[in-house]
Amino acid sequence: MSVQINFDSTWQNEFLHRIEEDGPWGSWELYKLALEVENHTIIPEFEGLKAPKHLSSLTPLPHQLEVAKQVVENMNGKAILADEVGLGKTIEAGLILKEYMIRGLVKKVLILVPASLVTQWAIELNTKFYIPAITQRKSYVWEQCDVVVSSIDTAKRNPHKDIIYQQDYDLVIIDEAHKLKNNKTKNYEFVQNLKKKFCLLLTATPIQNRISEIFNLVSLLKPGHLGNETDFYQKYQKDSRSIEDDEYLKELVNKVMIRNRRADTGIEWTKRKVETLPIEFSKEERELYEAVSTLRKENNWMNSSKFSVMTLQREACSSREAVFFTLRNMLQKKEDPSEAFKEQIQSLISKVEAVQTNAKADKALELIQEINDKVIIFTEYRATQMYLQWFLKQHGITSVPFRGGFKRGKKDWMRELFQKNAQVLIATEAGGEGINLQFCNHIINFDLPWNPMRLEQRIGRIHRLGQEKDVVIYNFAIKDTVEEHVLKLLYEKIHLFEKVIGDLDDILTKLDFGNIDDHLIDIFGKSASEGEMKIKMDNLTSMIQFAEEMREGEAHATAGNSAFS
Amino acid sequence: MQQQEIQHFLERYFQANNCSITDKGPGYLTVQLSIELDKVLMNRPFYWHYLEKTGGIPNPMQLTLITDPNIAPKTIKGETIHFGSPRLHQIFESTKNLAGYIRLYEKNHHSDRQQTPLRPWLGINLRISYQCDRKRDVFRSIGLQLINGQMVDHFHEKLMTVSLTPKIPDYSFTLSPLVMPKSGIIRIQHFIQQEIATEDHQWAEEATARWQKDLNLLEHFYQDVEEKEESYEIEKQALKEQYEPKVNISIINGGLFYLTDQAISFPA
Numbered sequence: 001m002s003v004q005i006n007f008d009s010t011w012q013n014e015f016l017h018r019i020e021e022d023g024p025w026g027s028w029e030l031y032k033l034a035l036e037v038e039n040h041t042i043i044p045e046f047e048g049l050k051a052p053k054h055l056s057s058l059t060p061l062p063h064q065l066e067v068a069k070q071v072v073e074n075m076n077g078k079a080i081l082a083d084e085v086g087l088g089k090t091i092e093a094g095l096i097l098k099e100y101m102i103r104g105l106v107k108k109v110l111i112l113v114p115a116s117l118v119t120q121w122a123i124e125l126n127t128k129f130y131i132p133a134i135t136q137r138k139s140y141v142w143e144q145c146d147v148v149v150s151s152i153d154t155a156k157r158n159p160h161k162d163i164i165y166q167q168d169y170d171l172v173i174i175d176e177a178h179k180l181k182n183n184k185t186k187n188y189e190f191v192q193n194l195k196k197k198f199c200l201l202l203t204a205t206p207i208q209n210r211i212s213e214i215f216n217l218v219s220l221l222k223p224g225h226l227g228n229e230t231d232f233y234q235k236y237q238k239d240s241r242s243i244e245d246d247e248y249l250k251e252l253v254n255k256v257m258i259r260n261r262r263a264d265t266g267i268e269w270t271k272r273k274v275e276t277l278p279i280e281f282s283k284e285e286r287e288l289y290e291a292v293s294t295l296r297k298e299n300n301w302m303n304s305s306k307f308s309v310m311t312l313q314r315e316a317c318s319s320r321e322a323v324f325f326t327l328r329n330m331l332q333k334k335e336d337p338s339e340a341f342k343e344q345i346q347s348l349i350s351k352v353e354a355v356q357t358n359a360k361a362d363k364a365l366e367l368i369q370e371i372n373d374k375v376i377i378f379t380e381y382r383a384t385q386m387y388l389q390w391f392l393k394q395h396g397i398t399s400v401p402f403r404g405g406f407k408r409g410k411k412d413w414m415r416e417l418f419q420k421n422a423q424v425l426i427a428t429e430a431g432g433e434g435i436n437l438q439f440c441n442h443i444i445n446f447d448l449p450w451n452p453m454r455l456e457q458r459i460g461r462i463h464r465l466g467q468e469k470d471v472v473i474y475n476f477a478i479k480d481t482v483e484e485h486v487l488k489l490l491y492e493k494i495h496l497f498e499k500v501i502g503d504l505d506d507i508l509t510k511l512d513f514g515n516i517d518d519h520l521i522d523i524f525g526k527s528a529s530e531g532e533m534k535i536k537m538d539n540l541t542s543m544i545q546f547a548e549e550m551r552e553g554e555a556h557a558t559a560g561n562s563a564f565s
Numbered sequence: 566m567q568q569q570e571i572q573h574f575l576e577r578y579f580q581a582n583n584c585s586i587t588d589k590g591p592g593y594l595t596v597q598l599s600i601e602l603d604k605v606l607m608n609r610p611f612y613w614h615y616l617e618k619t620g621g622i623p624n625p626m627q628l629t630l631i632t633d634p635n636i637a638p639k640t641i642k643g644e645t646i647h648f649g650s651p652r653l654h655q656i657f658e659s660t661k662n663l664a665g666y667i668r669l670y671e672k673n674h675h676s677d678r679q680q681t682p683l684r685p686w687l688g689i690n691l692r693i694s695y696q697c698d699r700k701r702d703v704f705r706s707i708g709l710q711l712i713n714g715q716m717v718d719h720f721h722e723k724l725m726t727v728s729l730t731p732k733i734p735d736y737s738f739t740l741s742p743l744v745m746p747k748s749g750i751i752r753i754q755h756f757i758q759q760e761i762a763t764e765d766h767q768w769a770e771e772a773t774a775r776w777q778k779d780l781n782l783l784e785h786f787y788q789d790v791e792e793k794e795e796s797y798e799i800e801k802q803a804l805k806e807q808y809e810p811k812v813n814i815s816i817i818n819g820g821l822f823y824l825t826d827q828a829i830s831f832p833a
Contacts, residue, residue: 001766001769001770001773002762002766003810004809004810005761005762005811006811006813006814007754007757007814008813008814008815008816011816011818012750014665014666015666015746015750015819015820016747019746019821023668024666025667025668025820026664026665026666026818026820027581027663027664027731028667028669028729028731029580029581030578030581030660030664031818031820033577033578033581033664034661034663034665034818035690035706035721035817037657037660037661038704038817039704040648041657042692042703043700043701043702044701046699046700046701046768047699054566054567054647054648054649056568057635073698074698076698076807098649101650102649103700104654107651107654126634126645127634127635130568130633130634130645130648130650131647131649131650132644132647146651222800224794224796224797224799224800225786225800226786227787228796232786234789248782248785248786251782252782255779255782
């Protein structure tokens, strides 16, 4: 095959000119230096990365190098990095960024990450990759700095947005990109309008095999590649899951997405020990729980909000404070409350007041003292969080709170306080996302989220690369309550806790039966009897088990990096 | 290039450009730029323009570069430089620009006062880039004797063993070239092109196959679209730019070298 050969003739014209003019001529030392530079910047092989050679303070893992290589060699710098939680996507993105910078292909970079991770990203890029990334604090950094890390929520607001739109980015990196699956959102629109040459989307949640998600994410990376939206959806029905049957879509997804599973990486992970601790209510707590539970049977006003009963039951399993807040809110929000309604709430509040102890908190205290090391407590409720902080303080145990709503600086501060000064970190659900705490190896699930994925995320905060010890997880469940049902009938049956991180999201993805919360609300809320509830629960369990078997059957056939086989 | 090598490189670079290093320590250095280098690196044309118009006293800047923030003293303020940073690229680029063209004479050490003839050589250093969706570079250094037309590979390596000076040494004289530099360049160009043309271009075939595969994918998504929109053409063009195999040859630097007969040993 003959190949087009271009010979750059600009040098020779100038050379002949200088011969005529008798100079000027360069210095021999600089001439030699220029060739040394050449020697450093040359790319000697079609394949392989240059970056690792220049990074003395980093030893990337084989799968991380492989991802970076794939993206640079085969994906043209436009990729969805969808490794399972905790495999080091930041390192992968850093390697790719560094590689492009060394090759002189990337200069201007925008990195959009959750607020809680902004500082961490900047530190990692600076210390591990020698990339002077700046965290966005003033609006002028967009123009003046080459590598900026910011949260998307800041970036998409004016005055920042307008300035950012003026910039030509060589590379845009977006962490937690699963939030961009919907193209009707402001975030999506914002990212779509960025001027970018290369783009990396990082997500721990794989594409859910849904056509619309594929269309939206691919359109961010390669606008126009899929034809127009209407035609596309005519061909592939919006919610269909025909991807696996369609060669073209499969090929396309393999072209833009890389996913490593823990099991594929060949890394020895530390063990995960799960202990479920059944806890007995005190007499008063039991009374409160029963009182809340009877609401459903008795009153019509509750019918409209089955969810409330469920919520109250779950809260009663957590703390009296949590119940109290909800009750007070119900009272305040109700327009024209009837006397009966007020009375009912009041009687419940008196039950709340009768409770003097918290069985779970006592157990937690006992555990924390026994562990005598750092512990993270997760709870679903802010009221419980505040109570626990107070409670632990009474017993001389230092703790720091952590919530999703904290500003970036406060999150960093709390994390540091926990690492250096406090024994316990008490986090609510939203706070679990985007914070890495691998210096700690004990988790207490004070109450359980109903979505198993969220449980995975909780554990993923500590059971990740860099964790050197075995991880111990304590699950609290109050006997004879909804909590115990969920734990015993669902989580334990599907062996949730023994799973390696990431297995579960794959399974639920395969299943594609919607939100697990909805199923549980339906089961507990609408079942007329205990028996019906158990049957429904069994159904759900077997569905998950079925998906699991399906997946195991396929796992071996799955080639390489794709989530699809 | 490790951070320490960068530091070493920078020191040599600034010294070669006659800039004094005013301060240095672990992981950093401060340099007083010359006027010339200030113009090259600091990107402030208005200042220099203003100064030339008003005839003021030039005040080139000082530049502090931190090559390793982990070991540099915390009090040092400056620009962090790393392999891949735009500043280092700029310095690399300027190295090439500042030393793109050269003319040197061999220093010979004849004790008797005999006149030594120096033969003219054209030396050129090239980068050959094989480019498709991936890239591979090959460095070549070719020397052409401008009297008998002899061509020598690895020319720069050979030059490194010779002692060279920018001024013609005493008791030396240069012979006039029979081959003009212009046609010398053309000879080298033909030689290289010939060589490339006879190579095995499997890489290009593979790239073309990948290109075709991507095109098929694109066609598939547009097959039912009757009037293909602009986006289709844009995507198609983007694929061409990404995959189309080509070889780009560029000259890094080169020049005239006047050497004794003994300087270059010819391969048999």
